[in-house]
Amino acid sequence: MYIVSGCLAGVKCKYNGGSTDDARVLSLIAGKDHILVCPEELGGFPTPRPPAELRDGRVYNDLGQDVTEGFIKGAEKTYALACERAAELGQPIEKAILKAKSPSCGCGLIYDGTFTHTVVPGDGVTAAYLKKKGIEVLTEEDL
């Protein structure tokens, strides 16, 4: 079973109310058990919402508000929901395919906190959390 960022597969959960459907992801999950998640919505944030980026280990939105706690809650809920779904299916969580560069879902590269579309090495909060739980995390760009 895969964990998949909802915004890659038609869920309009992006900060701006849109999605970023990805043909590679849609093809990969066709006929494959998966759970679609949006860690930011699971963390209690509305859609649309102000964009946020990671800086020095904390997450700030573009209003300067520290929203780290909601991002951590979203990571925990994502993992809990995925474990529930895996148990229902009687399958392991094989991997997570998450949206590149997001402060929640990005893996390997994330925006640098300056809101200038600059990327730096790093993982989003949920990607890092899932990795700590031993789950392989990829982005759509790895497919």
Ligand code: SF4
């Ligand atoms: S990148 Fe992750 S947190 Fe952001 S909208 Fe997509 S699923 Fe939600």
